[in-house]
Amino acid sequence: MATFQTLPGFREFYPEDLARRNFIFRLWRQTATSFGFAEYDAPVLEPLELYKAKSGDEIEGQLFNFTDKGGREVALRPEMTPTVCRLVGAKANALKRPIKWFSIGEFYRYERMQKGRGRCFFQFNADIFGETGPEAETELIGLLVQCLCSFGLTEQDFYVRLSDRNLWFYYLGALGLDDERIRAVLGAVDRYEKYGDDAFKGYAEQFGEIEAGLKGKVLAFLQIKSLGALTSLLEPLGDERIAARLADWRKLLGNLEAMGLSRFVEVDLGVVRGLAYYTGFVFEAFDRKGELRAIAGGGRYNDLVGKLGYPELPAVGFAIGDMTFALLLEQRGLMPALVQAPDVYCVIGGADERLAALGAIQSLRAAGFRVDYPLKDVAFGKQFKAASEVGARLALIFGSDELAKGVAKLRDMNDRAEREIPLAEVVSAVRDSL
C-alpha cells in the first residue's frame, strides 16, 4: 500500500496552524497599509536567469529549479527582490514616486532543514523605489519595527542593528585598501562575531596575513556603537564622501528618534548582510536574547534594477520571515489562542424540528452570524455539550415544545438564562443578545 509523505522541508497547515499564519499575515498587512504601502503579488515560478543575473551561477545549487516542458530553465522563487525589481522596472517611468510596495508570499530554497528554516517559508517584503535619501530607510525601519510591535513585542524583545556598507568602503578605501581587499575584510567582519580572529582566515588566504595595524582599525570600527563615536573617528579623515555619509546617518537617526524608535535601533557596523548587492544602509532585526536567527533583514540596493536591464532606480527593502517570527511570538507568549467559535449553536430535537431550524439557521447566516448545528440527530445533552465545547455564546433550541408554539428558545451559554423567541424574530433577538 502506498503511503505518501510530505516532501522534506515542506509544511502543511492544519486549521490551527493556518489560523496562526493568518493572524500574523493580517497584522502585517494592516501595518503596511497604515504606512501607505500598496500590496502586490507575482509568480512563484520564475526564469532561472532572473536569479543568476543577480547572484551568479553558484546560486543554482540553493534553489528549486528544473526545465519545464517548453525547455525553459525555471526556478521557484527563493526571494522577492528580483521579482519586484522586474515589476517596478518594467513600469519604472510610469509609476508615481515614491513607490512603496509590500507583499506576503511563499518562497523556496533547497536547503537543509533547521530550527527556523525550512525549504519553504513565507516572507513579508516591503520596498521603496525612487528615493535616494535616508527618508526611505526611515520609512522602512519604522515599518519593520511596527510590524513587530503590532504583536505586542517591545524593545525588550528585539532590536534593529543598523550598519552601512558604503561607510565601510569609504573608510577602508581611505585606509588605502582596494576593492578586492575591502570585500575580503567585509567577509571577515560578517563572520567576526561567530569566529573571532579565525574570521580573517579567508583574507589571509587571498592577500596574506592581515597587517596588525589594519586589523586593529577594523576591529575598532566594529566596536563603534554610536553616531558620536563614528563621527569623531571619521570626520578627521576629511573625506567628502564620508562627510556626506555622516550627514545621512545624522538624518536617519534623527528621523528615527523623532518617530520615537531610538530604543529599538542600535548602531552596529558588524552587520554587512552578505556581499551580494547592498549598496548603503543595511539592517537586521534580532531577538534580544540572541537565541534565534535573524528575524528580519534588509538594506539599500541602488544598482539592482539597472543590473536587471531596467532604468536605474534607487531602492531599499526588507523582509521578515514567518518561521523565526512565529517562534519568537510563541517564546514570548504572544501567540493568541485562535478559536473560531460560532455565535450561535443550534440544538435540534428531531426531524421536524430540524426543518424549522434550517430556516432560522439560513436567515442568521445570511445576516452575518456564525452559526453551527449538529448534522445528525443527537441527544440534547450532547448538543449542549457540543455548544459549550465549540465556544458558542448562544444556543438556539428547536424542540417539539417550541415548535408547537412557533418559537425557539434562546439560551445564553454564559449565564444560562433562557427566553422564548418567535421564529420570525430570531435574527433580531440574536443581534440583541451578542
Added chain:
RNA sequence: GCGGCCAUAGCUCAGUUGGUUAGAGCACAUGAUUGUGAUUCAUGGGGUCGCGGGUUCGAAUCCCGUUGGCCGCCCCA
C-alpha cells in the same frame, strides 16, 4: 554537501537477557434510553513497530542499508 542523536496508535510514550494474538494515557467515535453544558462509567475503531534486507527455531528488540525527523557545520540571496 558533512557530522551527532532519533523513528512503536492522531499525540506523549511504555515494551524485560530476543519468546505466543503489541500496551497505557490523552484524543476520537458509540452508548449509559430519547429536554440542558460537569464528573464518571462501559464499549469501539485505529499499528504489516518508518521502509528494505540480514542473523535466528523465533526480531519492535541484534546487524547492515535506506528514507524521514531533530540538532550542529557549510550556506543564508
